[in-house]
Amino acid sequence: MNRFLSLATAFICAGVLGVTGVVSSSHAKEKIKVGFIGPLTGGTSANGLGGRNSADLAVRLRNADAEAKYEYEMVALDDECKPNVGVQQATKLAADKEIIAAATHYCSAVAIATVDVYHKFGLPVIVWGAVLPDITYRNKYAEVHRVNGTMINQNERNAELLSSLGYKTFAVIHDTTDYGKGHNKYFSEALAKHGGKIVGTFGVTSDQQDFSAELTQIKSLNPQTIYFGGLTPIGVRIRGQMDKLGLNNVLFDGTSGIKSDSYIDGLGKLAEGSLSFIEGAPTERLPGGKFFLEKYNDQNYPNPPEAYGGFAFAAMNLILDTIEQVGSDRKKVQATLNKVKDRDSIVGKITFDDHGQNTVALITSFVVQDGKWVVWEDSEYASGKRKLPGQK
Amino acid sequence: MDLGLVAQYTMNGLMLGMMYALVAVGFTLFFGVLDVIKFSHGDVLTVGAFTALASFIGLQSIGLSSDAVELLAMLVAALGAMALLGAFIARAFILPLRSAPALNTLLITLMLGTVLREAVRLFYPDGANPKPFPRLLPADSINIGNFNLRLDNAILLTAGALVIVGLQLLLNRTKLGLAIRAVAQDEETAKTMGVNFNAIVLITFAIGSALAAFAGLMNGLYYNEINFGIGLYLGVVGFSAAIIGGLGSIYGAILGGFLFAGLQTIGAVALPFASAYKDVFAFAVVIALMAWRPTGLIPEKLSERV
Numbered sequence: 295m296n297r298f299l300s301l302a303t304a305f306i307c308a309g310v311l312g313v314t315g316v317v318s319s320s321h322a323k324e325k326i327k328v329g330f331i332g333p334l335t336g337g338t339s340a341n342g343l344g345g346r347n348s349a350d351l352a353v354r355l356r357n358a359d360a361e362a363k364y365e366y367e368m369v370a371l372d373d374e375c376k377p378n379v380g381v382q383q384a385t386k387l388a389a390d391k392e393i394i395a396a397a398t399h400y401c402s403a404v405a406i407a408t409v410d411v412y413h414k415f416g417l418p419v420i421v422w423g424a425v426l427p428d429i430t431y432r433n434k435y436a437e438v439h440r441v442n443g444t445m446i447n448q449n450e451r452n453a454e455l456l457s458s459l460g461y462k463t464f465a466v467i468h469d470t471t472d473y474g475k476g477h478n479k480y481f482s483e484a485l486a487k488h489g490g491k492i493v494g495t496f497g498v499t500s501d502q503q504d505f506s507a508e509l510t511q512i513k514s515l516n517p518q519t520i521y522f523g524g525l526t527p528i529g530v531r532i533r534g535q536m537d538k539l540g541l542n543n544v545l546f547d548g549t550s551g552i553k554s555d556s557y558i559d560g561l562g563k564l565a566e567g568s569l570s571f572i573e574g575a576p577t578e579r580l581p582g583g584k585f586f587l588e589k590y591n592d593q594n595y596p597n598p599p600e601a602y603g604g605f606a607f608a609a610m611n612l613i614l615d616t617i618e619q620v621g622s623d624r625k626k627v628q629a630t631l632n633k634v635k636d637r638d639s640i641v642g643k644i645t646f647d648d649h650g651q652n653t654v655a656l657i658t659s660f661v662v663q664d665g666k667w668v669v670w671e672d673s674e675y676a677s678g679k680r681k682l683p684g685q686k
Numbered sequence: 687m688d689l690g691l692v693a694q695y696t697m698n699g700l701m702l703g704m705m706y707a708l709v710a711v712g713f714t715l716f717f718g719v720l721d722v723i724k725f726s727h728g729d730v731l732t733v734g735a736f737t738a739l740a741s742f743i744g745l746q747s748i749g750l751s752s753d754a755v756e757l758l759a760m761l762v763a764a765l766g767a768m769a770l771l772g773a774f775i776a777r778a779f780i781l782p783l784r785s786a787p788a789l790n791t792l793l794i795t796l797m798l799g800t801v802l803r804e805a806v807r808l809f810y811p812d813g814a815n816p817k818p819f820p821r822l823l824p825a826d827s828i829n830i831g832n833f834n835l836r837l838d839n840a841i842l843l844t845a846g847a848l849v850i851v852g853l854q855l856l857l858n859r860t861k862l863g864l865a866i867r868a869v870a871q872d873e874e875t876a877k878t879m880g881v882n883f884n885a886i887v888l889i890t891f892a893i894g895s896a897l898a899a900f901a902g903l904m905n906g907l908y909y910n911e912i913n914f915g916i917g918l919y920l921g922v923v924g925f926s927a928a929i930i931g932g933l934g935s936i937y938g939a940i941l942g943g944f945l946f947a948g949l950q951t952i953g954a955v956a957l958p959f960a961s962a963y964k965d966v967f968a969f970a971v972v973i974a975l976m977a978w979r980p981t982g983l984i985p986e987k988l989s990e991r992v
Binding site for chain 1: 688691694695698701702812815816817818827829832834836839908909910911913915916919920950951954955962964965
């Protein structure tokens, strides 16, 4: 009896194997591995999981596509938003020769720590969420690309928007950390292109309390706008003290650093008409956001895509497109990615510059209207119904 | 530079100087009676400001809306609570350490300051974010050229000056003041003359801490924003001001406070490089002054007892 059973089992197994063998050979698709890294655990895991699901969605849609030449498998690793862990995971991914390319990192500190690994192992990657300019610009690594924007892009958008609104003279206050100095540098460069004039630049410490001396000096310089490169706490103080010195007809132009509800809570009515800019956009506002959200919801993922899910999807999709085009060869994939120009994606056109940075990155502008951050284009300030401070 | 701007800078400097002076006077009082440096002084200021804010929110929730009554209640709550806290700190942490090396007192108050600061951050609702402070003073202002004189600033400045004059009268014209000065001058003799040493120490700490609470309230009304870190910086500045003025001397502390504010304003305005260096400049001058007058500009009359 026992012998019969085992024989039967063996027979059935062989049969199943034979059948699947026939099936797979008739639809012969080469299997290709791609990678994904993001913070899947820890404080920023909501963004990491949303990014992973979105990248996974790109792979699933491709595998469901009968026209696709290859079958893809995504290897997702967790960098915990910690540079040391990220470097280990990046090494693991990059050392695996079966992995052709990867969409990597949400946290800037991790992304900047891992670029050397990708360069050393020659793994082409596309950063899907980290915003520090240095990730693409500190080195000129052909392996590293990025679909989302940087603080360079947000300052370009900032300078462009304000110039178009007729603001010409600016005083700059920035905190003296790398973050604030970066904002000062990129905003000054962007503003010069649009013909705006900076009448004074003030570096302040990131925990300064009193700004009356700086603001009095700014008052005597009489600018139309105070540009502020720094974070919410001192942003609140500066805007509050502007009021004390009677600087209420001057626009307060912030950066992504003040785009938080605590800015509005800290100032109440005085926050009205302040501006801020962030890289990316609410997913439903992305050019292909509706399509993306529909497909995403079809898959019943347990977590939402979050702010950068669309970018993770676009990054992975671009990788898959490239592999379809040139096959499973890291060098060829990298060379093709470097030449990406005006490629349509759900986050808009993608063009990589000589550092692999997407130059037409999406930036969303916000203005405080009735105690809320409202997308600029939807605001009554943009429609002309209300006027910003000092707007003519 | 036109006259309006000079006036504006002077006004800014005076406001800052008044707050620094109020904090510095506390340091100097404590040093006077006990020869200790109480590093939690700045954080008592923070707790005072938050007490005022909490009592404002409490009054709002019971439907009170008169600015004057609210302000008075905040003043009483903040000053009263901090006077108690100051006396408690002296009783529980500083007096027991009298016979221990001075470094121990320094260390324990430094740690206590951290505890107070972190407690505000963690236990005040949403305490890690900057909190809006109500505008309770009339905000009328007159513009004279580039000079914007606000009524609320003028009131704050006057109130600060009155508090300092009041303290001066208390120390020099009352029996309590005489007792405080006696303890400061010679503890043993004061005791033999029938001064209740412990009570005087506690009262002095209560007065100094109430002054910090006043400075905290003033800070809140001036900036309309408070956060859990305000006391840390004001503590360092107040301490430095007390030292350059001459630790133990009330006039020295006041002078030191205004001097420091003046240096910061000059650092931000008159120096060719960016305002980022104004603190570097102010503290560098303090270092130079210390090298020139190690006991401060107005030294305590009997600075060392054998």
